[in-house]
Amino acid sequence: MRRPAGVVSAGVRYRLGVASRAVAAIAGGYGVAALSAALLALCLPPLFGTSRSEAAMTGTLASFLVFAVAVMWVFAARTALRAWSGLAIAAAPMGLLVFLLTRSTGGAA
């Protein structure tokens, strides 16, 4: 990967960009994965009639793949800002749904 040579501020900005993406990937990616696990666990039973334990298991199994894809997104995005925005766009509706579902069902099957 070519870095712009010489100018200090450009080098620093590059490093900050990488650091920002690293945080986004690790923390943000984990957050998105955790939300996806919770979402699947909560919405599979009403949607497909799967039992609670099965839905929870499925959500957990899938979450690692979601995590990996989220990390790849963060580094494929054209700018660090886009990386964060993409994660936020994915997390917001999931978070909202999880919030609503836990409130309404109260966790009971």
Place this chain on the structure above:
Amino acid sequence: MASLLLALVFAASLAGFCALSLAMDRHSEDVYGRGSTPGPWRRWLQLGGTVLLCLSLGASLQAAGSSIGWVLWLGALTAAAQATVALLGLAPRRFPWIGLIAAAFAVGGGLVYLLMS
């Protein structure tokens, strides 16, 4: 019987990968010298190689059951692919003969197995 099947699994995967590698220009050059290509044989080598790999899968499922058979097949594929790479490097001139012998053994052994069971 079981050992015949296992030998089939390995022979067929080795023969299959030999065929598939010779279907590529790069390895055709390795074996037959610069500038050589598989020419009209390419499709036949690709087809034959695929068939041999499927034969290997069948023998594997027969030998170890429908779940562990897949694990055995993938493991055999790994071993066979690594052997193919090694043979291309160490014995390029004998490579097509090795592949042919493995293929003959795989097909012949398969027929023997089907006749005896």
Place this chain on the structure above:
Amino acid sequence: MKEGFRQSMAWLHTWSGLLVGWVLFMVFMAGTASYFRDEITVWMKPELHGLPQARVPTVQSAEATYAYLQQHAADSPRWFITLPTAREPSASLFWTKPPPPKGAPPVDRRNRVGRAMLDPSTGQASAAARETRGGEFFYRLHFDLHYMPALWARWIVGFCAMFMLVAIFSGIVTHKRIFKDFFTFRPKKGQRSWLDAHNVTAVLALPYHAMITYTGLVTLMFMYMPWGPQAAYKDSGGTQAFFAEAFAGSAREQSKAAGRAAPMAPIAPMLAQASAHWDGADVGRIAVNSPNDANAVVTLRRADGPQLSYEQPTMQFNGVTGALIGTFGDATRPAAETRSVLYGLHIGRFGDPLVRALLFLSGLAGCLMVATGLLLWAVKERQKFARTLKQGGRVSVGLRLVDGLNLGAIAGLPVAMASFFWANRLLPLGVADRGEAEITWFFIAWGATAVLGLLRPTLRMWQAQLALGALLFASLPVLNAFTGPAPLTVSLRSGPSAVAGFDLVALALGLGLASAVWIVERKRRTSAARRAAQAAQTPQAPQQVLVASEQGS
């Protein structure tokens, strides 16, 4: 990141691999060894090599374990019994000790449990065999690490595994000619050869690498991602309720002791009933909650069989009356079965030695994949310093650090593993905490090689450590011949097959390491020749030539 998807994935692949590569190399090496952990343990107990290998019937083993536990652990809250198998002829006993009475000083963690290995034919503890952790050490090392709380270790390894999963996905995306390059290996071409080696070891065993990484995460998935069960069971019992529902009938369930003593029902009828229910399959494990108490519960778990799935059906019996409480796990549900199969794939406890040997081979490919990746990074990075080196300068601190870590991690680990086996045979039998002492030697050897590697990360140091590893491994059969009753000549003819297998594999690994020494030697000679040619063309000050030849380029 501005340069396009493939290039950004290449960047991600490089960094996600490098930052955790050294830990991953150890995880792969220890994990690969674990496929044969039972056999390694047998090799490390030479006292047992000469004994006959008759299989004791399950019932007799179970009754022997019961008798032993009644004698030594009658007041324990929980017993765990693992019955002998073809690979492990001793019964493994584990029990918790009752908590100390209130007011007494707290008990050290290690003294809260009891362990014993039982010879099922005599009913006596296998005290004849020397105290050693055996293959269990490598198994635990690859996820519990050592010298740290298990929880930290599992988070660290999980973090590295997640990085590895990302490295695999990004590696696939970035490898443009994955099919064209499938069989390509061009030796003696410097950086390209390293790349070819990395590609070949990665792609040819790709199903394995993806499987082992993902399933590794799955084995501890409830620790890493508790949010599914937490969300679904939020107001109805939380994760405890989830486990009770998903793993009903497991031996891990707790039950309350009644506090009243009661004699235990005999185990033999329970075993017979369970076997009959499972179409003749053997019982593999027995767990007793609150033995010798009125609320005793006996859980029988079916033995590992030809299925991939790790979870086995269980049956629970009232410990006092012998009556059946329930059967669990006969019908499986899709997600639970998926997890169970994934778990079973990772553990790889297949009875068939051929399948395990192929997994071992793929695991070795994984070790080579990680190693070639680390070395490729260093080779590529070194190229950026080609001009500086020619002018007599030095490489960056970062690269020197990577060089040193590569050396210590990759060449040092085989030396450490071999030292572990040498310590097993050479340490006196009466040493206190002998099992831990052997492990200490493992880390002493590794530490020494790491320090030496960081001090002088040169090609000569690579050769020295690889050669030492080769020597130590290749001479293990000789060591066995002098310190055990079953040298290779004997074990090949009449067993134990585990000992013969170990000796042969050790020999093969020694030869492999020796060939690595030769590869480095060839590299050293061509580099030296190239430098001599350059020096002949452009006259340099003597100390610059010296400095340039120090670094392993």
